Amino acid sequence: VRTALIVPAAGSGVRLGAGRQKALVEIDGRALVRLALEPFVAVAHIVEAIVVAPRGAMAEIQNALKGMTWPGCELRVVAGGETRQDSVRSGLGTIESEVSLVCVHDAARPLVTQATIMRVLAAAAEHGAATAASRPSDSLRVVREDGTTQPVDRDKAWLVETPQAFGYDLFKRAHQHATAVRFAGTDDASLVEACGGATIAVVESDALNLKITRPEDLEVVSVLLRTRSTRTL
Ligand code: CTP
Ligand code: MG
Numbered sequence: 001v002r003t004a005l006i007v008p009a010a011g012s013g014v015r016l017g018a019g020r021q022k023a024l025v026e027i028d029g030r031a032l033v034r035l036a037l038e039p040f041v042a043v044a045h046i047v048e049a050i051v052v053a054p055r056g057a058m059a060e061i062q063n064a065l066k067g068m069t070w071p072g073c074e075l076r077v078v079a080g081g082e083t084r085q086d087s088v089r090s091g092l093g094t095i096e097s098e099v100s101l102v103c104v105h106d107a108a109r110p111l112v113t114q115a116t117i118m119r120v121l122a123a124a125a126e127h128g129a130a131t132a133a134s135r136p137s138d139s140l141r142v143v144r145e146d147g148t149t150q151p152v153d154r155d156k157a158w159l160v161e162t163p164q165a166f167g168y169d170l171f172k173r174a175h176q177h178a179t180a181v182r183f184a185g186t187d188d189a190s191l192v193e194a195c196g197g198a199t200i201a202v203v204e205s206d207a208l209n210l211k212i213t214r215p216e217d218l219e220v221v222s223v224l225l226r227t228r229s230t231r232t233l
Contacts, residue, residue, distance in 0.1 A: 001097065003165070006088055022212065024061070033197060043118065045099050045101070045121060047072065074096075088104055101124055105162045110212070115205050123165075130164065130166075133161055136158075136159055158202055174195045177195035
C-alpha cells in the first residue's frame with residue numbers, strides 16, 4: 001500500500017530544556033529526528049517522507065538528515081507551525097505522490113521498531129485508522145476540578161503513541177474538519193474520530209516506544225539505544 005510518512009519535528013522542546021529544538025538533540029552523534037526516521041527506511045511501502053521542521057531550523061534539520069539514503073522514497077523537509085496539529089497539517093498539504101495511507105510519527109520517539117510500524121500500517125489498511133499504544137502499568141485516577149477523584153479501569157486504558165496511520169482521503173477530511181470547527185486534538189487519531197471518520201484500531205507496541213519529553217527521558221532512551229545496538233552487533 002503506497003504510504004506517505006509525516007514526521008512532526010517542529011516543536012521547540014521546552015520541557016526538555018536542551019537549549020535547542022528537541023529534534024536536533026543528539027544521542028551518540030545522531031539527531032533525534034534521524035533516529036526516529038531510520039526505522040522507516042526499511043519499510044517498502046513508504047514512497048514519500050516529509051519531515052516538518054521548526055521554521056527557524058530548516059537547514060539544521062536538513063543537515064541532521066544528510067547522507068541518509070532511502071531508495072524509492074522522496075525525503076523532504078518542510079516548515080512547521082505553532083502547534084503540532086498545524087505542523088502535521090502543513091506536512092499533509094505537501095504530499096505529492098498518489099498514496100492510499102498516511103503515517104504520522106513524532107521525531108520525539110526514536111525507539112519505534114519496524115514490527116510496530118508494519119502492524120500499525122496493516123491495521124490502518126484494514127480499518128482506516130490505527131495507532132500504536134501501550135498498556136499502563138500504574139493504577140489510574142481522574143482528578144476533577146471540584147477535587148473529587150475516581151479510579152479509571154486500567155484494563156480498558158491505553159497510552160496512545162505514534163506511529164498512527166490513516167486512509168489518505170479520511171485524514172485530509174479530518175484535518176479540514178478540525179480546522180473548520182476549530183477542534184484541537186493532542187493526536188491525529190482524535191481528529192479522525194472527531195470528524196466521524198472511523199473507529200481507531202489500537203495496536204500494542206512491541207517494545208518500549210518511549211517519547212522524549214524531559215531530560216530524564218533522554219537518559220533512559222540513550223541507554224536503551226546503546227543496548228539495542230550492541231545486541232544487534
Ligand atoms: N511538534 C511539531 N510542531 C509543533 C509542536 C510539536 O511538529 N508546533 C512535534 C514535536 O517536534 C514532537 C512532536 O510534535 O516531535 C510531539 O510534541 P512534543 O513532545 O510536545 O514536543 P515539543 O512541543 O517540542 O516539546 P515541548 O512541548 O516540551 O515544548
Ligand atoms: Mg509540545
